[in-house]
Amino acid sequence: MKIEIVTIGDELLLGFTIDTNAAHLARELAAIGVEITHRSSVGDNSADIADAVGQAIERTGAVITTGGLGPTADDMTKPAIAQLFGRAMHRDEEIIESMKARWTRLKRTGAFPESNIAQAMIPDGAEILPNRHGSAPGIWLEDERGRWVAMLPGVPREMRGLLADELLPRIRARVEKWSGADIPVIRSRTLRTTGIAESALADLLGDLAKGVDGMGLAFLPSVESVDLRLTVRGLPSTEADTKLDAAVLKLRNTAGRYVYGEEGADLAEIVLSACRKTGLRIAVAESCTGGMLGERLTAIPGSSDVFLGGVIAYDNFVKRKLLGVSDADLEEHGAVSEEVATTMASSVRAMLGADIGVAITGVAGPGGGTATKPVGMVWVALDGIATEARCLRLFGTRDEVRQRAAQAALDMIRRTLIRD
Amino acid sequence: MKIEIVTIGDELLLGFTIDTNAAHLARELAAIGVEITHRSSVGDNSADIADAVGQAIERTGAVITTGGLGPTADDMTKPAIAQLFGRAMHRDEEIIESMKARWTRLKRTGAFPESNIAQAMIPDGAEILPNRHGSAPGIWLEDERGRWVAMLPGVPREMRGLLADELLPRIRARVEKWSGADIPVIRSRTLRTTGIAESALADLLGDLAKGVDGMGLAFLPSVESVDLRLTVRGLPSTEADTKLDAAVLKLRNTAGRYVYGEEGADLAEIVLSACRKTGLRIAVAESCTGGMLGERLTAIPGSSDVFLGGVIAYDNFVKRKLLGVSDADLEEHGAVSEEVATTMASSVRAMLGADIGVAITGVAGPGGGTATKPVGMVWVALDGIATEARCLRLFGTRDEVRQRAAQAALDMIRRTLIRD
Numbered sequence A, B: 001m002k003i004e005i006v007t008i009g010d011e012l013l014l015g016f017t018i019d020t021n022a023a024h025l026a027r028e029l030a031a032i033g034v035e036i037t038h039r040s041s042v043g044d045n046s047a048d049i050a051d052a053v054g055q056a057i058e059r060t061g062a063v064i065t066t067g068g069l070g071p072t073a074d075d076m077t078k079p080a081i082a083q084l085f086g087r088a089m090h091r092d093e094e095i096i097e098s099m100k101a102r103w104t105r106l107k108r109t110g111a112f113p114e115s116n117i118a119q120a121m122i123p124d125g126a127e128i129l130p131n132r133h134g135s136a137p138g139i140w141l142e143d144e145r146g147r148w149v150a151m152l153p154g155v156p157r158e159m160r161g162l163l164a165d166e167l168l169p170r171i172r173a174r175v176e177k178w179s180g181a182d183i184p185v186i187r188s189r190t191l192r193t194t195g196i197a198e199s200a201l202a203d204l205l206g207d208l209a210k211g212v213d214g215m216g217l218a219f220l221p222s223v224e225s226v227d228l229r230l231t232v233r234g235l236p237s238t239e240a241d242t243k244l245d246a247a248v249l250k251l252r253n254t255a256g257r258y259v260y261g262e263e264g265a266d267l268a269e270i271v272l273s274a275c276r277k278t279g280l281r282i283a284v285a286e287s288c289t290g291g292m293l294g295e296r297l298t299a300i301p302g303s304s305d306v307f308l309g310g311v312i313a314y315d316n317f318v319k320r321k322l323l324g325v326s327d328a329d330l331e332e333h334g335a336v337s338e339e340v341a342t343t344m345a346s347s348v349r350a351m352l353g354a355d356i357g358v359a360i361t362g363v364a365g366p367g368g369g370t371a372t373k374p375v376g377m378v379w380v381a382l383d384g385i386a387t388e389a390r391c392l393r394l395f396g397t398r399d400e401v402r403q404r405a406a407q408a409a410l411d412m413i414r415r416t417l418i419r420d
Helices: A020-030 A046-060 A077-084 A093-105 A114-120 A156-179 A198-210 A237-258 A267-277 A292-298 A316-323 A327-333 A338-352 A398-419 B010-014 B020-030 B046-060 B077-084 B093-105 B114-120 B156-179 B198-210 B237-258 B267-278 B292-298 B316-323 B327-333 B338-352 B398-419
Strands: A002-008 A035-042 A062-066 A089-091 A121-123 A127-129 A138-142 A148-152 A184-193 A216-221 A226-236 A259-262 A282-286 A307-312 A356-362 A377-384 A388-393 B002-008 B035-042 B062-066 B089-091 B121-123 B127-129 B138-142 B148-152 B185-193 B216-221 B226-235 B259-262 B282-286 B307-312 B356-362 B377-384 B388-393
Touching: A002 A020, A002 A046, A020 A035, A020 A062, A020 A156, A020 B010, A035 A046, A035 B010, A035 B046, A046 A062, A046 A077, A046 B035, A077 A089, A077 A121, A077 A138, A077 A148, A093 A114, A114 A121, A114 B198, A121 A138, A127 A156, A138 A156, A148 A156, A184 A237, A198 A216, A198 A226, A198 A237, A226 A237, A237 A259, A259 A267, A267 A292, A267 A398, A282 A292, A282 A338, A292 A307, A292 A398, A292 B292, A307 A316, A307 A338, A307 B316, A316 A327, A316 A338, A316 B307, A316 B338, A327 A338, A338 A356, A338 A377, A338 A388, A338 B316, A356 A398, A377 A398, A388 A398, B002 B020, B002 B046, B010 B035, B020 B035, B020 B062, B020 B156, B020 B185, B035 B046, B046 B062, B046 B077, B077 B089, B077 B121, B077 B138, B077 B148, B093 B114, B114 B121, B121 B138, B127 B156, B138 B156, B148 B156, B185 B237, B198 B216, B198 B226, B198 B237, B226 B237, B237 B259, B259 B267, B267 B292, B267 B398, B282 B292, B282 B338, B292 B307, B292 B398, B307 B316, B307 B338, B316 B327, B316 B338, B327 B338, B338 B356, B338 B377, B338 B388, B356 B398, B377 B398, B388 B398
Parallel strands: A002 A035, A002 A062, A062 A148, A282 A307, A282 A356, B002 B035, B002 B062, B062 B148, B282 B307, B282 B356
Antiparallel strands: A035 B035, A089 A121, A127 A138, A138 A148, A184 A226, A184 A259, A216 A226, A307 B307, A356 A377, A377 A388, B089 B121, B127 B138, B138 B148, B185 B226, B185 B259, B216 B226, B356 B377, B377 B388
């Protein structure tokens, strides 16, 4: 089955917004055996929308649009496509009721805004795709020849929710009806590694770096990880999965302790799960990361049984007052030193009665670097289940140095737990 | 002048690559007065490339492509477009010489790969756009009616280099030849608002929501802000700027205290600057945000003269032990309450000797909500330059509730400083 995507919005054409919706749609659809053959973007302009959707309908008879469903005057996806299909628009009272209920539930103040009502205008004969993630519902419009357009909102969170809740199940049902269960799919698996550079990882993998069992292997470096992506095309899903399982095992055996998970795995979640198993509790003391490590741990729902909290010791005064770092250590070794990192980790652990204390102190930049303590130099220390301190030399922008430091602190906990 | 963009590559249609090239091209071109009216993406397939480029040529007579210029079999942009223009291909010896020179200069090992020679095949009558940033040159192909296609490589670094070095100067010269020095440009200004929903903001703006002085106004909601973007088209740059200045003033006068800055302004940076002016120092106490507020403040370089640090009081034990929250308050009112938020703010301020203490405690979800304290209920309290506590009802995912809470805490500081 072939589908085309039309993303709508002046901000896309002006380059203010990078079109992440199109990529997300493409990945999700490829995974159920749908091929995207063409994608286009047009501005908030009725004629251009009708033109792009009309051509796409002619080519494939199946189109997904994003954007232009909101309450304001620049949202014209529905009327443009209604006109293309020769349909009038009507006001849907159910949508209005559900928007009003949402307004009340969220305890917004004031009267229900009249401008919301534009979101309740839908083309005659259209089906509503309910939006549990925002106010603008999605729309499914189909003609008598079975050609259809699915209109999704442009806000990525809402688009993703509606796609998963409403649109993918519909499309999957159509694909299976046409092609049976053995549709050839495009499937990928991703292994996440951390604590090793891309080139060193390639060396470690040797021949596997060029591909595994005839499948391509892509190296995807990000700030926190180097991901390894295997892709198989043209096999039915069960065969594709079997082949991927075998290849993932080979990669895991070779990359060893650098692998911390698969797909979107979050190292914070992995650390929390490992601690939860043995009832260990974590406290943090953060200088240059300023709360980022705590933020990553608490981003995971249910982290409260493992993560106690900690101290953001950004100013040296806080390091002294709350964490008992001595003036002598600060003067002799400086705030970015093994001595200070170690004291921060042990103090926060003792003060909060945690099993694991972890501390970060470093030079995040862009200013503040010296010859002996350059930008990117970060000390990470752990106290409790083990005692360890490491000096890292991280590269990148201020934000990247901080992200890499928080990731390294989490990885220090993970590796300690693996060792035990 | 209108131009269309066609980005080429299976990776784009499969969603493995997010199309950042298209956004970059659009921004650079808009700034010299070129309007992008349509953008499309096709896979590595001759017929689809010819189809997309052919339609774009029919519509505007001016097309930029990216991708498909490399040395491998799936690179078919040049032959597809040559065929569309009815041109044969020939081998360009100058390109081969320059690629060989580059090979030697980069001290690559082994023989010069024959596969590179595909990159030296160009359509008859085409002009070469030399690529100083990689091996595949860009191509300019123009027909007898003056309609043209510029083909750029897909690697973002090479694309950007070639665009700046070769393509923008050519296009600017054409625009100026047609339109004189007073080229009509597309310019935008963005105002950032927070603390108000998109629909309520539209109501507040009244008629301005539909457009200001004939300029379009786009509402761009994100987790932390609703941005208002004004775009003016078709005026010379000085006139455009004057018109935008006047319109921005109108919007600021109407949206008032909800406006916190322009363009990419970060509320944390604005709060830090405002505090720096009067020598105020900030301490934070965070429960559900777990460090996110500290992280945002320390993300700004040079924040150390304003931000001292604080306490991540995720577990109630930490609230009691470090922030003096009483058992009685926790039992009677619960951790998410005005009493606890207020104590957290005043304690952290006193303990660290700060001028401003700010605290956040709430139910981030997805679990943990009750009938009286549902998911999204967050107390934010401020102590020091003023005493204030507010109960927010935030919506969205766990992460969104946390981001909105941190933003609301920053905005509470900002509004207090404005009032003073």
